[in-house]
Amino acid sequence: MPAPDSKKTTANSSPTLIEIKDFNFYYGEKQALFNINLNIPYQEVTALIGPSGCGKSTLLRSLNRMNELIEGIRREGNILLEGQSIYDPKLEVISLRKRIGMVFQKSNPFPKTIYENVVFGLRIRGQSNKSRLDEVVEKSLKASALWEEVKDRLQDNALGLSGGQMQRLCIARAIATEPEVLLMDEPCSALDPVATAKIEALIHELKKDYTIVIVTHNMQQAGRVSDKTAFFYMGELIEFDETEKLFTNPSKKKTEDYITGRFG
Amino acid sequence: MKQKEKIIGEAYVWLSSLGLSLGILMVLGLLSLIVVRGLEVFWPKPVALLALQDGQEVLGEVVLKQEKRLQDTEEWQMFVGNKEVLGQSFRFVDVHQIQKESYPPEVLNIERREYGDAFGWPVKLVLKDKEYLPSNESFAKQLAQAKKSSLERWEKIEELEKDQIGKLNKKMESLRLEKKQIDPKEITNIKALEEKEALLQKKYETLASQARQLRDLQEEGYLELKNTKGSLQKIKVSQIVDYYYPNQLTTGDRLQRFFYQLGAYLSEDPREANTEGGIFPALFGTAVMTLLMTLIVVPIGVLGAVYLQEYAKPGILVRLVRIAVNNLAGVPSIVFGVFGVGFFVYMIGGTIDELFFSNKLPTPTFGTGGLLWASLTLALLTVPVVIVSTEEALSSVSQGIREGSLALGASKWQTLKRVILPAAAPGILTGTILAMARGAGEVAPLMLVGVVKLAPTLPINGTFPFIHLDQKFMHLGFHIYDLGFQSPDSEAAKPMVFATTLLLILLVLFLNLGAIWLRERLRKKYASARF
Numbered sequence: 026m027p028a029p030d031s032k033k034t035t036a037n038s039s040p041t042l043i044e045i046k047d048f049n050f051y052y053g054e055k056q057a058l059f060n061i062n063l064n065i066p067y068q069e070v071t072a073l074i075g076p077s078g079c080g081k082s083t084l085l086r087s088l089n090r091m092n093e094l095i096e097g098i099r100r101e102g103n104i105l106l107e108g109q110s111i112y113d114p115k116l117e118v119i120s121l122r123k124r125i126g127m128v129f130q131k132s133n134p135f136p137k138t139i140y141e142n143v144v145f146g147l148r149i150r151g152q153s154n155k156s157r158l159d160e161v162v163e164k165s166l167k168a169s170a171l172w173e174e175v176k177d178r179l180q181d182n183a184l185g186l187s188g189g190q191m192q193r194l195c196i197a198r199a200i201a202t203e204p205e206v207l208l209m210d211e212p213c214s215a216l217d218p219v220a221t222a223k224i225e226a227l228i229h230e231l232k233k234d235y236t237i238v239i240v241t242h243n244m245q246q247a248g249r250v251s252d253k254t255a256f257f258y259m260g261e262l263i264e265f266d267e268t269e270k271l272f273t274n275p276s277k278k279k280t281e282d283y284i285t286g287r288f289g
Numbered sequence: 290m291k292q293k294e295k296i297i298g299e300a301y302v303w304l305s306s307l308g309l310s311l312g313i314l315m316v317l318g319l320l321s322l323i324v325v326r327g328l329e330v331f332w333p334k335p336v337a338l339l340a341l342q343d344g345q346e347v348l349g350e351v352v353l354k355q356e357k358r359l360q361d362t363e364e365w366q367m368f369v370g371n372k373e374v375l376g377q378s379f380r381f382v383d384v385h386q387i388q389k390e391s392y393p394p395e396v397l398n399i400e401r402r403e404y405g406d407a408f409g410w411p412v413k414l415v416l417k418d419k420e421y422l423p424s425n426e427s428f429a430k431q432l433a434q435a436k437k438s439s440l441e442r443w444e445k446i447e448e449l450e451k452d453q454i455g456k457l458n459k460k461m462e463s464l465r466l467e468k469k470q471i472d473p474k475e476i477t478n479i480k481a482l483e484e485k486e487a488l489l490q491k492k493y494e495t496l497a498s499q500a501r502q503l504r505d506l507q508e509e510g511y512l513e514l515k516n517t518k519g520s521l522q523k524i525k526v527s528q529i530v531d532y533y534y535p536n537q538l539t540t541g542d543r544l545q546r547f548f549y550q551l552g553a554y555l556s557e558d559p560r561e562a563n564t565e566g567g568i569f570p571a572l573f574g575t576a577v578m579t580l581l582m583t584l585i586v587v588p589i590g591v592l593g594a595v596y597l598q599e600y601a602k603p604g605i606l607v608r609l610v611r612i613a614v615n616n617l618a619g620v621p622s623i624v625f626g627v628f629g630v631g632f633f634v635y636m637i638g639g640t641i642d643e644l645f646f647s648n649k650l651p652t653p654t655f656g657t658g659g660l661l662w663a664s665l666t667l668a669l670l671t672v673p674v675v676i677v678s679t680e681e682a683l684s685s686v687s688q689g690i691r692e693g694s695l696a697l698g699a700s701k702w703q704t705l706k707r708v709i710l711p712a713a714a715p716g717i718l719t720g721t722i723l724a725m726a727r728g729a730g731e732v733a734p735l736m737l738v739g740v741v742k743l744a745p746t747l748p749i750n751g752t753f754p755f756i757h758l759d760q761k762f763m764h765l766g767f768h769i770y771d772l773g774f775q776s777p778d779s780e781a782a783k784p785m786v787f788a789t790t791l792l793l794i795l796l797v798l799f800l801n802l803g804a805i806w807l808r809e810r811l812r813k814k815y816a817s818a819r820f
Binding site (some may be wrong): 047059122126136150 | 564688690691692693695696698699700703707708711712814819
């Protein structure tokens with residue numbers, strides 16, 4: 026892990042947690058990512074933006090190796106988490122996913138009770154101590170700002186919650202196992218403005234404890250929630266900078282065209 | 290233009306609704322026929338006395354009134370009973386022949402152990418040396434008393450002959466096998482066994498003589514009945530299963546009698562080549578066989594489907610397997626029966642006999658049709674249903690929750706066990722319900738692998754090891770076939786065919802309701818999958 030004084034580097038003001046090095050990614054014959062180099066800083070929110078099909082979700086799903094569920098993929102280059110390759114054959118994908126939680130575009134609570142949803146990650150690791158589980162449920166639901174709304178119906182089916190509540194439950198489920206990184210794949214795209222505002226406020230709170238990488242289509246949202254923004258176009262990383270700088274004074278013409286709405 | 294299109298579409302809506310109503314109508318028609326004809330059997334009908342022009346008298350229940358073919362007249366089908374006297378228990382009477390129709394109240398309907406029902410006028414009851422006339426006050430009381438004690442004697446005889454002597458026979462059989470295995474040089478051992486055998490033989494003789502004494506007692510006491518031929522019939526009290534005065538019943542009495550006869554039908558053993566008495570063994574056999582089949586088919590089918598859907602790499606082989614499974618569902622069921630005989634009974638059963646029951650050979654234990662082989666054969670027959678519906682249920686579990694589970698660090702097996710299978714459970718149960726319905730209604734393969742016309746004991750009973758997987762059993766479906774097409778008096782068996790069919794349908798319905806109840810409970814618990 027780079028020393029804290031690496032602040033001097035232009036894009037990175039805080040230490041790097043995830044280092045993406047010369048990363049290429051292919052779906053069969055089709056190349057989706059071209060030579061990506063990106064350092065994701067520790068305990069900040071990094072937004073990945075760009076038009077549809079630009080590879081931002083592919084990159085995000087490479088970070089916890091969820092892409093491996095797809096047939097016929099291939100990659101080149103490497104991704105380091107705290108200096109260790111996530112593709113190291115000695116590293117179990119299961120323990121990697123324990124360190125990197127994920128929230129999906131479409132909320133996907135399990136058809137179980139709210140309680141069982143939150144403790145799922147602990148249960149599959151063999152944790153069955155009731156008081157410990159209770160504690161985690163309360164902590165996670167409080168951290169995801171859902172506790173007050175559901176504390177009296179923890180044993181109800183999670184599918185009875187509203188869309189925004191379900192998404193916050195998924196966040197609670199992801200942070201229950203205390204990962205270091207939280208990946209969010211367009212977490213608000215299926216939500217109404219009120220629920221979106223709640224999630225965005227939550228992201229602000231969570232960045233105190235977690236490193237967050239968020240993919241979003243919504244540029245205003247990227248502006249509101251992120252510290253750093255990476256702009257992708259056609260599988261290439263065009264620009265990566267402080268969010269404020271990227272939105273007000275982009276250094277590349279493509280970025281400017283995109284954020285001013287000339288295409289995309 | 291638009292208007293025209295709309296009208297064209299409308300016609301298809303009508304057509305589809307017509308198709309549906311036609312289907313429903315046919316199902317309802319069939320069901321109501323079975324329900325009405327099936328329940329009619331237990332309804333006590335009045336007994337008519339018809340005086341004919343030629344001086345004959347006919348006494349019996351009017352079963353059917355129909356137009357006579359090619360003649361402009363009506364004929365009645367009468368159930369006259371008294372098979373041993375009249376030769377046939379049914380006869381047809383032309384309506385124009387009938388001079389007088391009456392319903393004499395003193396006529397007695399007697400259900401007998403042999404020869405079916407008898408109708409007639411009671412003349413006298415002879416018990417030991419005393420005689421009782423119907424006009425005598427104590428006649429009814431004495432008859433009821435005599436019937437009751439003779440029924441008790443029958444139960445005692447059955448207990449003696451079936452249970453106790455049966456157990457003794459088993460012990461003697463095992464002694465005989467022991468003797469066969471002992472080296473003939475070990476004289477002391479043989480002697481000990483022979484002593485034991487002698488002891489058992491003695492016990493057997495005491496029991497047998499007890500049974501004989503009871504049987505002798507059953508010969509005493511008879512009821513004299515006058516029939517339409519004017520002759521007097523002697524009916525032994527021990528032959529009487531039940532009796533009543535059909536023309537004296539009020540509606541309440543009839544209702545009571547209806548439920549009484551229905552209950553007897555459900556709980557008793559069959560008599561008279563299955564055309565009389567109850568069908569409890571068949572009901573029990575069907576239920577046990579279907580449940581055992583379900584226990585076998587669900588794990589196999591679900592595991593197979595899980596492998597096909599979740600683990601196997603999609604490709605030509607998986608597609609071939611899937612096609613093969615679907616085709617298996619179209620194979621005629623008798624083919625499965627033939628396979629069951631060849632593979633399960635002769636190959637597996639024969640091998641089991643050779644390895645574990647060699648001392649009993651040549652009498653087969655598992656090397657002949659039985660409950661286990663029948664259940665396995667039907668499980669094979671219904672496994673495609675379970676595989677197909679489980680695969681469908683698994684594939685309808687959303688990719689989202691699979692990824693959600695994997696992203697939390699769950700392994701594939703954990704995801705399957707904790708998320709996918711619970712979410713797919715209602716769909717799996719739907720498949721189970723279909724498989725049970727198919728299995729319970731199947732007859733043809735069973736005839737080859739274990740069903741019999743009359744099984745002496747139930748497959749689950751009080752003798753060790755309590756569940757007899759090797760035993761042959763009775764089945765409602767086969768019972769229907771046997772009653773309708775193999776019985777000596779098909780006319781007498783006809784109503785029983787309806788009653789048995791009704792019962793088979795009700796049994797399937799009952800088993801399905803159980804599975805549906807379970808599915809609804811699971812659905813409430815895991816409210817995601819919809820089927």
